[in-house]
Amino acid sequence: xxxxxxxxxxxxxxxxxxxxxxxxxxxxxxxxxxxxxxxxxxxxxxxxxxxxxxxxxxxxxxxxxxxxxxxxxxxxxxxxxxxxxxxxxxxxxxxxxxxxxxxxxxxxxxxxxxxxxxxxxxxxxxxxxxxxxxxxxxxxxxxxxxxxxxxxxxxxxxxxxxxxxxxxxxxxxxxxxxxxxxxxxxxxxxxxxxxxxxxxxxxxxxxxxxxxxxxxxxxxxxxxxxxxxxxxxxxxxxxxxxxxxxxxxxxxxxxxxxxxxxxxxxxxxxxxxxxxxxxxxxxxxxxxxxxxxxxxxxxxxxxxxxxxxxxxxxxxxxxxxxxxxxxxxxxxxxxxxxxxxxxxxxxxxxxxxxxxxxxxxxxxxxxxxxxxxxxxxxxxxxxxxxxxxxxxxxxxxxxxxxxxxxxxxxxxxxxxxxxxxxxxxxxxxxxxxxxxxxxxxxxxxxxxxxxxxxxxxxxxxxxxxxxxxxxxxxxxxxxxxxxxxxxxxxxxxxxxxxxxxxxxxxxxxxxxxxxxxxxxxxxxxxxxxxxxxxxxxxxxxxxxxxxxxxxxxxxxxxxxxxxxxxxxxxxxxxxxxxxxxxxxxxxxxxxxxxxxxxxxx
Numbered sequence: 001x002x003x004x005x006x007x008x009x010x011x012x013x014x015x016x017x018x019x020x021x022x023x024x025x026x027x028x029x030x031x032x033x034x035x036x037x038x039x040x041x042x043x044x045x046x047x048x049x050x051x052x053x054x055x056x057x058x059x060x061x062x063x064x065x066x067x068x069x070x071x072x073x074x075x076x077x078x079x080x081x082x083x084x085x086x087x088x089x090x091x092x093x094x095x096x097x098x099x100x101x102x103x104x105x106x107x108x109x110x111x112x113x114x115x116x117x118x119x120x121x122x123x124x125x126x127x128x129x130x131x132x133x134x135x136x137x138x139x140x141x142x143x144x145x146x147x148x149x150x151x152x153x154x155x156x157x158x159x160x161x162x163x164x165x166x167x168x169x170x171x172x173x174x175x176x177x178x179x180x181x182x183x184x185x186x187x188x189x190x191x192x193x194x195x196x197x198x199x200x201x202x203x204x205x206x207x208x209x210x211x212x213x214x215x216x217x218x219x220x221x222x223x224x225x226x227x228x229x230x231x232x233x234x235x236x237x238x239x240x241x242x243x244x245x246x247x248x249x250x251x252x253x254x255x256x257x258x259x260x261x262x263x264x265x266x267x268x269x270x271x272x273x274x275x276x277x278x279x280x281x282x283x284x285x286x287x288x289x290x291x292x293x294x295x296x297x298x299x300x301x302x303x304x305x306x307x308x309x310x311x312x313x314x315x316x317x318x319x320x321x322x323x324x325x326x327x328x329x330x331x332x333x334x335x336x337x338x339x340x341x342x343x344x345x346x347x348x349x350x351x352x353x354x355x356x357x358x359x360x361x362x363x364x365x366x367x368x369x370x371x372x373x374x375x376x377x378x379x380x381x382x383x384x385x386x387x388x389x390x391x392x393x394x395x396x397x398x399x400x401x402x403x404x405x406x407x408x409x410x411x412x413x414x415x416x417x418x419x420x421x422x423x424x425x426x427x428x429x430x431x432x433x434x435x436x437x438x439x440x441x442x443x444x445x446x447x448x449x450x451x452x453x454x455x456x457x458x459x460x461x462x463x464x465x466x467x468x469x470x471x472x473x474x475x476x477x478x479x480x481x482x483x484x485x486x487x488x489x490x491x492x493x494x495x496x497x498x499x500x501x502x503x504x505x506x507x508x509x510x511x512x513x514x515x516x517x518x519x520x521x522x523x524x525x526x527x528x529x530x531x532x533x534x535x536x537x538x539x540x541x542x543x544x545x546x547x548x549x550x551x552x553x554x555x556x557x558x559x560x561x562x563x564x565x566x567x568x569x570x571x572x573x574x575x576x577x578x579x580x581x582x583x584x585x586x587x588x589x590x591x592x593x594x595x596x597x598x599x600x601x
Contacts, residue, residue, distance in 0.1 A: 010054050010089060016151040017052060017064055027112035027138075029147055030100070030129065032061045036119045037197050037220060038280050040491055041213045041374075044156040048120075048148040051155075054084045057388060062090075063100060063114075068107070072100055075477025076387040079521065096500070101132030110137030118142040118284035123276065123298060126283040142287065161211035163219035163239040165246050168207065170415055170487070172313030175207045175248035176229070178306075183229040185302045191273040194302060195264065195289075196223040197281045200488040201303040206233065207248050209487065215374050217412055217487055222260040224267060225303075232267075234260040261288050268294035277301035280493060300494060300504075307485075308495050309509035314486040315533060317415030318511060318547060321368070322531065325411055325418040326549030326577075327584050328362035332407075333422065333551060334592035340426050341401045349398040352378040352391035355407065363411045373410035373417050373490040380405050384423075384525030387478050387517070401426040404433065404524050410490055419490050419513055420548045421529035429556050435472065436518040437526050437556040442468035443516040444528045445569045447480065447497075451541045456506050458497035465497070465516040476517045484511045484531055508536040514544065528552060546573070549580050551596035559600055570599065 021029050031053070035046035040058050050056045052064075053071060057080055060073040072095040073081045081092055093103060108114065114133055118126070130140040149155060168174055182205070186194055196202055199218040203209055210219025221235035230251040237254065240247070244254075255263060261284055268274055270293035276285050278298040289296040310318065335358060336350070343349050356378040363369045379389045380397040384406035391397075399405045405426075410419035423437065443465040450464060458481065463470075465480045481497030484490060494504045495512055506512075515529030530548035537543055552570065559567070574597035582590060 006054060006086075010052075010086070013052055013151070014064060014069055014089065017147060018066060020147050020151050021064070021066075021115065024115065024143065024147065025113060026115040026141065026143075026147070028063055028065045028104075028108060028114040030061060030063050030114065030116040030121070031148060032116070032120050032125075033057070033059055034120045034122075036282060037199050038122055038282065039199065039213065039216075040489070041216050043159045043213050043220070045158045048146070048152070051152055052148055053090065054086075055081055056084060056390075057081065060095065061100065063103065065107075070103060072098075072103075078477075079386050080388065099128070101128045104129060104132035104138065105135040108133065108136055108138045112138045113141045114138060115141045115143045115147060117146045118287060119282045120146075121283055122279050122281060123283045123286045124278040142284070158236075159212035159220060160236060160238050161219065162241070163208050163210045163221075163235060164241075165248070166203070166207045166209045166487075170313065170317055171204075171207045172311035175205060175252075176250060178205050178207075179225060179229040179231060179251075182225060182302050182306060183227050185306075186225070186227040186275065189273070189275060189297065189299075191275045191297055192227050192269065193264075193267055193272070194225040194275045195277075195281055195285045196225060196301065196303055197285065198277075198301070198304065198493075200485055200492065201301065201307060202233070204307045204485075204488060205303055206252065210239065215372055215412070216489055217370065218489070220257075222257055224264060232263060234263070261285070264288045265292040268292035271295065273297045275299060275302065277304060280304065304493055305504075308483060308492065309507055310486055310511060310533075311509075314416075315509065317413075318417075318484075318486060318531075318533065321411070321413035321416035322418055322547040323549060323580055323584075324366040324369070324413065325363065325420070326581050328359065328366055328411070329420065329422070329550040330581055330585055330593055331362045331589045332359045333424070333596075334586075334589040336399075336405070336424060337426065337592060338588070340399050340405075344398070344401050349400055351396045351398050352380055352383070353393070353396045355399060355405070356391060356409075359407065359409050366411075366413070368414040370412045370414060370487075373412045373419055377406065377408035377421075379407075379525060381524060382522040385519040385521050385523060387519065387525070404429065404526075406525050406527060408527065408529065412487060414487060416486055417484055417488065417490055418548070419484060419529065419531060420550055421515055421517075421527040422550060422553065423526045423528065423556070424553055425556050433524060433526070434556050434558050436469075436474065438558045438561050439468040439472055439474065440516050440518055440526050440528055441552070441557060442562070442566060444514060444530075445566050447514045447516075448530065448532065448544055448546065449565070449569055451537065451543045452506070453541055454505070454507075456542065457504055458495065458502050458506065459500060462497050462499055465514065469516070469518060474518055476519065478517070480516055481512045481514050484513065486511075506534055506542065508534050508542060510534045511547065512544075546576070549577055551577060551593060554596065554599055557600070567599070574599075
């Protein structure tokens with residue numbers, strides 16, 4: 001009955017969208033997952049893709065025509081999209097292997113118009129989609145207003161959480177110092193203005209934090225930085241304290257966000273260069289600069305690149321908060337390993353949502369914890385095969401001794417951001433599972449212990465983590481590592497480790513995850529994830545320095561398949577765990593740590 005209601009609701013919404021498209025002379029409408037900031041996490045007001053299609057993943061898009069609706073998602077969501085989007089209404093394509101521009105050139109016709117809100121897609125995407133349309137004589141159209149908003153009658157309001165000052169002690173530099181550094185880069189590039197639409201970049205630049213989107217301590221806003229270090233900050237005044245002296249706003253003018261695009265046009269001098277990030281800024285900014293006669297310089301954002309290299313205070317905070325997070329993880333793991341068999345035997349098994357609440361409770365006991373850095377992936381048995389699974393009351397599976405369990409979880413602390421994953425077994429795991437778990441561990445250690453020269457980029461080293469799985473004819477369809485912000489976004493651009501080409505040098509001071517995995521649909525998922533700081537060693541080579549202090553379950557490892565170097569790495573890691581965490585743990589957690597750091601024969 002519920003499935004029928006969902007089907008009818010989504011069907012009605014698609015019909016409303018199609019009716020609005022017809023009124024605007026559009027033959028197709030692109031609905032991205034993005035908000036105006038191209039963010040991974042959206043406020044309820046900006047969940048247009050979820051409202052229109054039912055798909056709640058953090059990445060994807062849809063194209064709607066008069067008689068088709070097609071969902072584009074990556075490998076993380078191939079199961080989820082089919083569960084959430086009825087195949088009587090939608091077809092499915094892989095966003096990278098079968099991109100939208102190819103679909104447009106194969107399915108649209110000459111003279112047809114394809115609409116998209118220019119605030120919701122970056123320039124690089126616009127160019128790809130426009131190229132697909134040009135191939136067959138169709139046209140990509142920037143809509144004046146948002147078509148989905150026009151038919152979404154109960155759309156939530158835009159978020160208005162307070163924007164709060166962030167201490168220089170934690171930030172490490174004043175906003176004035178940061179703006180001067182970026183302004184110098186503007187001058188060097190011969191540009192007059194930098195367009196900044198990324199909330200984490202603006203929060204970092206102005207030393208503010210907020211709470212407009214769940215899990216992200218950021219205020220939604222826009223910013224234009226001039227080559228003299230002054231700035232226009234487009235932020236709703238209702239987010240600001242009545243005492244503006246609390247903020248670092250010297251040479252910063254605050255303006256309403258609705259004036260962002262028009263102000264950019266007015267600020268653009270004919271023939272002047274304006275820096276715009278082609279991947280992280282909406283194409284509306286480029287169109288505005290072009291309309292004013294300016295020269296949009298499409299290159300990776302200066303703030304984005306500068307922010308990735310953490311300063312000494314930021315690194316100190318990241319190191320400290322990871323110790324506290326490790327305590328929370330180890331207390332959780334000790335509870336889980338004891339309670340799962342006991343509760344199952346008593347007929348009252350632990351379920352996924354209870355485990356998710358337990359890791360939150362353990363973090364809440366830690367100093368300066370604010371809230372989770374993302375919705376924890378608490379996944380038992382086959383649910384763990386969905387990389388971005390989120391437990392619901394309907395899916396809330398029992399964690400049983402005969403099954404395995406995966407937890408991917410992180411925290412936002414006043415002095416940093418954490419993210420880690422562990423996989424647990426409660427009885428002897430199958431040989432298939434142990435074989436894959438051992439390969440994942442070997443890949444994890446291979447990358448964690450890697451030394452690499454300056455100029456190395458993430459796609460250069462991704463295969464190192466995959467090699468042990470490849471040797472078995474196995475692989476995983478997600479990235480191997482992503483950047484981490486400092487009390488900012490848990491997924492920080494642009495540094496990452498993965499198969500796709502990503503021309504960003506890995507440099508000392510960056511923080512990234514290392515997280516190989518393996519998944520068998522409807523059976524199990526395996527992932528091991530720690531965060532690492534990149535350091536420069538005495539000879540100038542770079543290396544990963546561990547930040548996460550969380551036991552790695554050893555009983556699922558085939559020890560005979562490990563090299564001496566891998567066993568030594570695990571022994572050294574375990575010694576660090578005992579040294580760093582041991583004195584801080586409860587007796588039960590300490591006993592668990594001691595058991596977990598005894599390597600099987």
